[in-house]
Amino acid sequence: MPMNRYLAVKLGEALLAIWGVVTIVFFVSRVLGDPAVLLLPVGADQQEIDALRITLGLDRPILEQYALSMVAMLRGDFGVSFQHTRPAMDVVLERMPATIELAGAALLFGTLIGGAAGAVAALKRGTISEFVVMIAALLGQATPVFWLGIMLILVFSVDLGWLPTGGSGTIAHLVLPGLTLAVFVSASIARLLRSSLLDIMREDYVRTARAKGLMPRTVFFWHIARNALIPVVTMIGIIAGELLGGSVVIETVFAWPGVGRIIMQAIQAQDFPVIQAGVALVAAIFILINLLVDLLYGVLDPRISRQ
Amino acid sequence: MAPLLEVRNLTVAFDTPSGTVHAVNDVSYILEEGETLGIVGESGSGKSVHALSMVGLIATPPGRIVSGQVIFNGRDLLTLSQRELFDLRGKEIGFVFQDPMTSLNPVLTIERQIAEPLRRHFGMSKSQARAQVIELLELVGIPDAARRARQYPHEFSGGMRQRVMIAIGISCNPKLLIADEATTALDVTVQAQILDLVRELKRKIGTTVIWITHDMGVVAGLADTVQVMYGGRIMERGPVRSVFHDPRSAYTWGLLKSLPHGGRRGINRLYQIPGNPPDLTKEPVGDPFAPRNPFATERCKLETPPLVDAADSTPGHRVAAWYDLRAELARMEAQA
Numbered sequence: 001m002p003m004n005r006y007l008a009v010k011l012g013e014a015l016l017a018i019w020g021v022v023t024i025v026f027f028v029s030r031v032l033g034d035p036a037v038l039l040l041p042v043g044a045d046q047q048e049i050d051a052l053r054i055t056l057g058l059d060r061p062i063l064e065q066y067a068l069s070m071v072a073m074l075r076g077d078f079g080v081s082f083q084h085t086r087p088a089m090d091v092v093l094e095r096m097p098a099t100i101e102l103a104g105a106a107l108l109f110g111t112l113i114g115g116a117a118g119a120v121a122a123l124k125r126g127t128i129s130e131f132v133v134m135i136a137a138l139l140g141q142a143t144p145v146f147w148l149g150i151m152l153i154l155v156f157s158v159d160l161g162w163l164p165t166g167g168s169g170t171i172a173h174l175v176l177p178g179l180t181l182a183v184f185v186s187a188s189i190a191r192l193l194r195s196s197l198l199d200i201m202r203e204d205y206v207r208t209a210r211a212k213g214l215m216p217r218t219v220f221f222w223h224i225a226r227n228a229l230i231p232v233v234t235m236i237g238i239i240a241g242e243l244l245g246g247s248v249v250i251e252t253v254f255a256w257p258g259v260g261r262i263i264m265q266a267i268q269a270q271d272f273p274v275i276q277a278g279v280a281l282v283a284a285i286f287i288l289i290n291l292l293v294d295l296l297y298g299v300l301d302p303r304i305s306r307q
Numbered sequence: 308m309a310p311l312l313e314v315r316n317l318t319v320a321f322d323t324p325s326g327t328v329h330a331v332n333d334v335s336y337i338l339e340e341g342e343t344l345g346i347v348g349e350s351g352s353g354k355s356v357h358a359l360s361m362v363g364l365i366a367t368p369p370g371r372i373v374s375g376q377v378i379f380n381g382r383d384l385l386t387l388s389q390r391e392l393f394d395l396r397g398k399e400i401g402f403v404f405q406d407p408m409t410s411l412n413p414v415l416t417i418e419r420q421i422a423e424p425l426r427r428h429f430g431m432s433k434s435q436a437r438a439q440v441i442e443l444l445e446l447v448g449i450p451d452a453a454r455r456a457r458q459y460p461h462e463f464s465g466g467m468r469q470r471v472m473i474a475i476g477i478s479c480n481p482k483l484l485i486a487d488e489a490t491t492a493l494d495v496t497v498q499a500q501i502l503d504l505v506r507e508l509k510r511k512i513g514t515t516v517i518w519i520t521h522d523m524g525v526v527a528g529l530a531d532t533v534q535v536m537y538g539g540r541i542m543e544r545g546p547v548r549s550v551f552h553d554p555r556s557a558y559t560w561g562l563l564k565s566l567p568h569g570g571r572r573g574i575n576r577l578y579q580i581p582g583n584p585p586d587l588t589k590e591p592v593g594d595p596f597a598p599r600n601p602f603a604t605e606r607c608k609l610e611t612p613p614l615v616d617a618a619d620s621t622p623g624h625r626v627a628a629w630y631d632l633r634a635e636l637a638r639m640e641a642q643a
Contacts, residue, residue: 204409211364211404212424212475213397223412301414302459 010294014287021283022073022276026066034058035082035270056082069276078280079273083266088273092262092281098168099258102250103243105178110185111236117186118193118232119225125198133190140187149180149253166255177254181247185239192235196228203227230300237293244289245282309381311482311515312338317375319353319360319539322368326588331357332539332595334375335614340482343509343516345530345547347523347562351584353539354519358485361385362400363392380482397424401481401514405488407468411460417444417471418456424478443474446511448504466497470504477508485517490525502529523562527551532623535559538585538595541614545624555617555626555633557600594629602635 036052037044053059057068069079078088114137121133156176157165164173200206201224209223248260255261259278266274298304319331331353338344348354359365361377361384377384380399387395396402404410412420421443422436431439437456444452447470460468469489476484486505490498502525509516518529526533527547534544535558543556554560564578582599594600597607612627 204404204406205412207364208402208404208410208420208472208475209412209423211362211396211402212427213393213395214423214427215393218423218427222415226414227412302416303413303461 010291014284014291017287018280018283019070022070022280023066025276025279026069026272027062029267029270029272029275030062030065032267033270035272038270039082073276073280078277081266081274082271083269083274084271088271088277089281091274092259092278095257095259095262096281098256099244099251099260101168101174102177102181102247102256102258103240105174106181106185106243107236107240109178109182110239111189112186113182114186114189115193115232117190119197121190121194122197122201123220130194134194137187137190140183141191143183145180145184145247146249146253148183149177149250152176152180153253166253168256177250177256180254181243181250185243188235188239189232193228193232196231197224200224200228226300230297233296233300234293237289237296241286241289244285308340310337311340311342311380313376313378314338314357314361315376315378317357317360317377318373319356319365320371320373322371323588328587329589329591330370330539330587331360332591333611334536334539334541336534336541336544338483338515338517340515341513342532343518343530345526345533346517346519346536347521347526347533348536349521349584351538351587352536354536355487357536358487358517358519362396363387363389364396364402394428397481398428398479399482401476401479401484403469403472403476403484403486403489406492407460407465407472408492410472411468413460416457416459417463420460421456421471421474421478424475428479439478440474443478444471446477446508447471447474448500449474465493466500469493469497469501473501473504473508477512477514480512480514482515483517484514485519487519488521489518491520491522498525505529523551523566535562539587539591540595540611541625541627542596543617543624543626543628544614545617545626546621549621549624553617553620553624555620555624556596556628557602557630557632557635558596560632560636561599594627600630602630602632604630 034049034053036049036056036058040048040052050059057065060068072079076089080086081088081091084091117133117137121130121137124130153165153176156163163175164170167173206219206223209219214223245259247258248264250256251258251261252264259282263275263278263282265271266278314337315335317331317334318329321328321330330351334353334357336344346354346358356365356370360370360372361379363384372385375385384392384395411417418437418440421440422431422433425431425436425439426433440456441452444456449455449467449470455463460471463471469492472489473486476486490501493501505516505518506529508514516529518526520526530547532544533547533550535542535550535556537558542558543550543554550559551563554563558580561578561580565580567577580599581601585595585598592611593609594603594607594612597603600607606629610629612629614625614627616622617624617626
């Protein structure tokens with residue numbers, strides 16, 4: 001199918017998905033409770049609560065509220081944050097740089113370490129190196145990230161005092177949360193890359209390449225790795241989408257001021273506009289990354305791009 | 308003149324968890340320059356493994372060359388360094404593999420895959436290699452070569468991919484071309500086209516060919532010499548005409564009898580060789596075909612028969628058998 005049509009279809013799908021997500025979030029968050037009660041100081045009387053509800057527009061029928069907010073969203077208006085009294089999307093977007101910083105660091109180091117470890121495990125098949133890498137990867141994948149994060153804080157921040165326990169701003173702040181996420185990312189990549197490489201090494205076309213007299217380097221990079229990377233790229237894309245949507249757990253453990261944490265706080269405060277803006281943004285990022293992976297897939301595998 | 312290839316007592320084993328597999332046992336033969344040798348045998352007969360092991364293409368471990376020499380063009384290939392083997396493969400010995408669906412890399416263009424050996428062995432530039440690739444594609448009968456070269460394997464039919472495989476095999480003009488089940492995955496008409504192509508190429512470039520197959524029909528139409536293998540051993544070898552018309556090994560006889568003969572009226576029941584393929588994890592003692600051979604003697608089970616000249620036959624017709632197939636067949640006919 002031609003590129004323009006492909007992109008148009010993908011864009012339509014993306015809008016449909018974002019609409020669905022926002023709709024679900026709209027109704028689910030309304031079930032959670034009444035934000036007016038939470039926003040007012042304890043002991044406020046019913047009159048004050050009713051007045052605030054009128055100000056926030058919460059007194060109207062729920063379907064009317066839904067219709068109004070959908071129309072506003074089409075114009076790019078996600079409403080005003082109840083807590084911050086500023087446009088909700090601004091509140092979310094200003095947390096984006098911190099999330100990108102953390103996700104970028106975790107992806108970069110996770111991919112480098114995981115890629116190297118996976119390649120070593122496959123090339124050193126049946127040796128102690130493979131065994132060590134695979135045990136480490138299994139542990140890395142099986143360890144809950146919140147537990148690992150807390151342990152790292154206890155060791156490096158509390159006991160040794162080398163690194164801050166939380167917050168952001170400097171490289172020192174980035175080390176522990178970045179490392180925690182990178183452990184999980186690299187473990188996943190190492191395991192997938194290893195099994196993918198081992199599968200490809202058994203392919204007939206690898207034997208063809210060797211029968212041509214090609215040097216082992218050429219065989220590895222052009223014939224084995226080139227094919228083994230296809231599933232790995234997909235997984236990196238999925239992980240990137242998840243991380244860019246804000247790693248709620250890690251951002252909370254390390255008090256990292258990212259998107260995940262602001263959405264979490266908005267949920268606790270019943271700040272509907274921020275929840276909706278945050279969820280719409282995360283969904284859009286996830287869909288965009290998936291689209292990029294699709295396109296990259298076509299570059300890596302000609303069987304897909306020409307269909 | 309010295310032969311192009313002389314295999315002496317080649318023995319190859321694989322160490323597997325379920326025991327040592329004796330894949331190739333004491334195989335010796337001579338291949339003259341310009342000759343086309345057809346090697347026939349069933350799966351596990353050692354026909355492919357022996358060819359791959361000559362140029363270091365079996366995985367070691369589990370594979371292991373136990374003994375032997377492979378003298379190619381005056382050098383023993385089994386003593387070459389890795390580096391010398393890289394230089395030899397694809398340049399002096401070209402390969403054509405079975406199943407063109409899986410033997411070509413799906414993510415690289417046809418041009419790149421044919422150009423690789425040219426660039427590696429002759430140091431050709433990209434544009435020099437491209438010109439050569441187009442010439443090769445035309446030689447193996449692919450129309451519109453310049454456009455087709457830029458395409459990927461999935462855009463080619465099975466027969467066309469096999470032609471591409473052949474182009475890769477002959478790209479560096481090798482002294483020896485080894486084709487391993489090169490027509491097995493193709494349907495019969497495409498197979499016939501490929502065999503025509505190979506015969507034509509032989510006329511044009513005169514390469515020496517080893518054609519490995521389980522199809523007696525292919526050998527009959529292509530080879531000068533046929534070599535029948537079973538259980539990792541040569542059972543019989545010789546000029547195609549002589550072996551096909553006057554087989555001396557009970558295994559060859561069984562294979563030929565189990566082929567359908569067209570043209571005759573009425574339906575003849577096809578012969579079936581009784582028993583099962585040999586267990587290669589057992590120590591190779593005696594004639595490997597003995598358990599399935601109706602004419603086997605006590606000696607066949609205990610002592611391995613050497614490959615010797617067949618009595619009263621064409622020069623070069625050799626057989627490994629303790630029994631006398633001609634006498635046994637004559638007796639059978641007399642009884643019937």
